[in-house]
Amino acid sequence: MQKESEQKIDLKLGKFGSSMATKPSIDLIHxxxxxxxxxxxxxxxxxxxxxxxxxxxxxxxxxxxxxxxITSARFNRGASRGVCGATADTIVARNLLRETVGGxxxxxxxxxxxxxxxKLVATDKIKGYEIKDKTKLLSVATNLxxxxxxKTDKQIANEIADVTIADFSxxxxxxxxWVKGYAPSSSYLHWKNLNIIPSNSWSFxxxxxxxxxxxxxxxxxxxxxxxxxxxxxxxxSGLTPSTELSDxxxxxxxxxxxxxxxxxLKEDYVNLAIHGHNxxxxxxxxxxxxxxxxxxKKLGAKGINLVGVCCSGNEVLMRHGVPMAxxxxxxxxxxxxxxxxxxxxxxxxxxxxxxxxxxxxxxxxITTIPYVKIPGALHIEYSPERADEVAEQIVREALKxxxxxDPSRVLLSKQVEPVVGGFSVEAITKLLAKVNSEDPxxxxxxxxxxxxxxxxxxxxxxxxxxxxxxxxxxxxIRELFKNNILVLVTGCIAHISAQEGFMNxxxxxxxxMGDGLRETLKELGGVAGMSSLPPxxxxxxxxxxxRIGVLVKNISEKLNVDVSALPVVASxxxxxxEKAVAIGTWALSLGLPLHTAPELHIEGGKQVKEILSESxxxxxxxxxxxxxxPEKAAKEMVEIIKEKRKxxxxxx
Ligand code: BF8
Ligand code: SF4
Numbered sequence: 001m002q003k004e005s006e007q008k009i010d011l012k013l014g015k016f017g018s019s020m021a022t023k024p025s026i027d028l029i030h031x032x033x034x035x036x037x038x039x040x041x042x043x044x045x046x047x048x049x050x051x052x053x054x055x056x057x058x059x060x061x062x063x064x065x066x067x068x069x070i071t072s073a074r075f076n077r078g079a080s081r082g083v084c085g086a087t088a089d090t091i092v093a094r095n096l097l098r099e100t101v102g103g104x105x106x107x108x109x110x111x112x113x114x115x116x117x118x119k120l121v122a123t124d125k126i127k128g129y130e131i132k133d134k135t136k137l138l139s140v141a142t143n144l145x146x147x148x149x150x151k152t153d154k155q156i157a158n159e160i161a162d163v164t165i166a167d168f169s170x171x172x173x174x175x176x177x178w179v180k181g182y183a184p185s186s187s188y189l190h191w192k193n194l195n196i197i198p199s200n201s202w203s204f205x206x207x208x209x210x211x212x213x214x215x216x217x218x219x220x221x222x223x224x225x226x227x228x229x230x231x232x233x234x235x236x237s238g239l240t241p242s243t244e245l246s247d248x249x250x251x252x253x254x255x256x257x258x259x260x261x262x263x264x265l266k267e268d269y270v271n272l273a274i275h276g277h278n279x280x281x282x283x284x285x286x287x288x289x290x291x292x293x294x295x296x297k298k299l300g301a302k303g304i305n306l307v308g309v310c311c312s313g314n315e316v317l318m319r320h321g322v323p324m325a326x327x328x329x330x331x332x333x334x335x336x337x338x339x340x341x342x343x344x345x346x347x348x349x350x351x352x353x354x355x356x357x358x359x360x361x362x363x364x365x366i367t368t369i370p371y372v373k374i375p376g377a378l379h380i381e382y383s384p385e386r387a388d389e390v391a392e393q394i395v396r397e398a399l400k401x402x403x404x405x406d407p408s409r410v411l412l413s414k415q416v417e418p419v420v421g422g423f424s425v426e427a428i429t430k431l432l433a434k435v436n437s438e439d440p441x442x443x444x445x446x447x448x449x450x451x452x453x454x455x456x457x458x459x460x461x462x463x464x465x466x467x468x469x470x471x472x473x474x475x476x477i478r479e480l481f482k483n484n485i486l487v488l489v490t491g492c493i494a495h496i497s498a499q500e501g502f503m504n505x506x507x508x509x510x511x512x513m514g515d516g517l518r519e520t521l522k523e524l525g526g527v528a529g530m531s532s533l534p535p536x537x538x539x540x541x542x543x544x545x546x547r548i549g550v551l552v553k554n555i556s557e558k559l560n561v562d563v564s565a566l567p568v569v570a571s572x573x574x575x576x577x578e579k580a581v582a583i584g585t586w587a588l589s590l591g592l593p594l595h596t597a598p599e600l601h602i603e604g605g606k607q608v609k610e611i612l613s614e615s616x617x618x619x620x621x622x623x624x625x626x627x628x629x630p631e632k633a634a635k636e637m638v639e640i641i642k643e644k645r646k647x648x649x650x651x652x
Pocket of ligand 1: 490541
């Protein structure tokens with residue numbers, strides 16, 4: 001007979017809940033419930049039944065004659081319009097654009113803050129940062145059309161910063177420089193034909209909120225074109241400059257070994273977690289954790305153990321090999337181990353509940369950004385000028401908290417999963433250059449042409465508690481392996497993948513996988529001096545989806561084929577954030593098929609659905625589809641890839 005706690009586990013996590021990845025989490029879910037009385041699953045269950053109006057996108061609350069709900073979208077009776085007369089489709093399209101703006105604004109501000117910092121570095125206004133990657137500096141300058149001859153690094157960096165900052169607000173109606181410099185040429189042409197190339201980001205973010213407010217744009221196709229433009233902005237005002245400028249300041253990732261799972265927290269160390277997104281804070285904390293390591297020893301610890309959570313975790317894993325402790329949803333569980341001494345956060349995906357959870361333990365939760373404060377947290381305000389001072393203070397708070405740790409309340413897993421990450425485009429190219437130094441992309445393209453790699457799927461985004469119970473992402477990836485699909489991962493999906501062993505080359509033979517894919521990974525891994533490449537390639541944080549964008553651009557331009565013709569699919573299998581919607585919209589603007597689960601909030605808009613799943617094919621070549629069964633979703637992706645291979649005349 002099962003013990004009571006095990007029965008609880010079955011109930012909580014369903015029939016798939018025995019995965020290696022979820023095991024430590026299951027124990028911690030019980031612990032957090034016992035200690036704090038709340039957990040993500042518990043809070044989710046209290047939202048039942050979920051509101052279908054919201055899910056279908058047919059609730060409008062943008063004015064005070066409403067909220068209006070379009071009942072007829074589902075039942076063919078009841079309200080078919082809002083008080084102002086807005087139809088279900090207009091409401092759905094407006095809501096979708098507003099979601100996309102939320103994501104784009106997040107990524108754009110992320111990029112803007114790094115650009116401002118680059119400007120301060122270039123003009124010697126601050127000391128804490130420097131230009132770390134000169135090669136990247138030059139390649140960014142070249143892509144942006146900046147002359148480099150006879151200029152110092154700082155002069156070049158200054159011009160890059162100026163161009164980037166100007167792209168946010170310039171009023172000349174010319175295409176944004178980052179769009180011109182980084183968009184794949186085929187996508188750029190589609191955008192030109194559709195007249196949706198943005199000239200700056202701030203006015204279009206303003207315009208999107210304006211046009212979707214009460215009594216403005218009601219034409220669905222017009223709103224959706226604005227949505228596509230918002231996707232372009234996400235790519236080239238948010239993701240791409242965030243990655244490129246971070247690489248200049250902090251270095252471009254190279255292949256790196258590390259570990260993952262909640263078990264990376266260590267009993268005999270001062271444990272400090274970095275959670276959030278922008279490497280500006282995280283990088284300095286990495287530096288100061290090293291500098292103050294001896295202080296930890298004076299307290300009886302073996303040192304400072306820095307670990308990463310969600311996208312900040314991905315950033316510091318990629319550049320420094322910092323172990324990956326937890327995805328966004330597991331952040332509260334990291335605190336519930338009772339062994340985490342401090343967690344420092346900046347912005348995005350920082351759940352408000354963390355303050356409450358931390359207050360049940362000795363853990364110091366530290367916020368750093370003036371516009372992200374959380375009740376229960378200690379606020380140490382970051383600015384580029386005070387970066388060192390702030391980082392030192394953060395690490396010292398962790399040291400102070402460590403002495404208060406109560407060993408009787410600690411629950412730590414010993415389960416640690418080795419990972420190999422760091423697959424920037426540069427790292428991939430360097431690796432492939434060992435096979436063909438003249439034409440590094442050729443070995444990869446040859447494998448795709450031959451069918452050893454049948455296609456490529458970029459799996460990006462979040463861990464959604466609605467789909468975690470059934471291990472949606474793990475099952476989707478496993479199914480893709482069987483079909484010789486090369487899987488690229490970023491964001492919290494990378495954490496899920498790492499925890500499941502999908503980033504551990506030593507486990508490659510454990511997974512059911514097509515021979516072509518397995519042999520390719522082993523062959524290329526061998527070239528790089530490894531037993532194999534990991535089953536999934538970790539390309540970074542969510543803004544680092546831009547790395548996938550650059551890879552896609554390079555391949556499509558090299559082959560001179562439209563992005564939409566490539567056997568490449570984008571998937572956000574456990575979509576949570578508006579940022580994921582924005583990234584997905586960028587993928588659509590590029591011409592990539594986009595799978596999501598749950599479905600985007602568009603079910604209630606027939607015309608919106610039709611446009612996004614069908615008409616878009618004739619515009620950028622893209623399409624959306626949603627599938628809640630991961631095995632079926634994988635099959636659908638393989639079918640799409642098959643069609644693309646057929647059209648390219650490749651073996652199917
Ligand atoms: O930007 S994957 S839950 S942490 S939104 Fe958030 Fe989603 Fe994680 Fe990174 Ni991305
Ligand atoms: Fe209702 Fe129209 Fe106001 Fe929306 S804008 S809440 S549909 S009246």
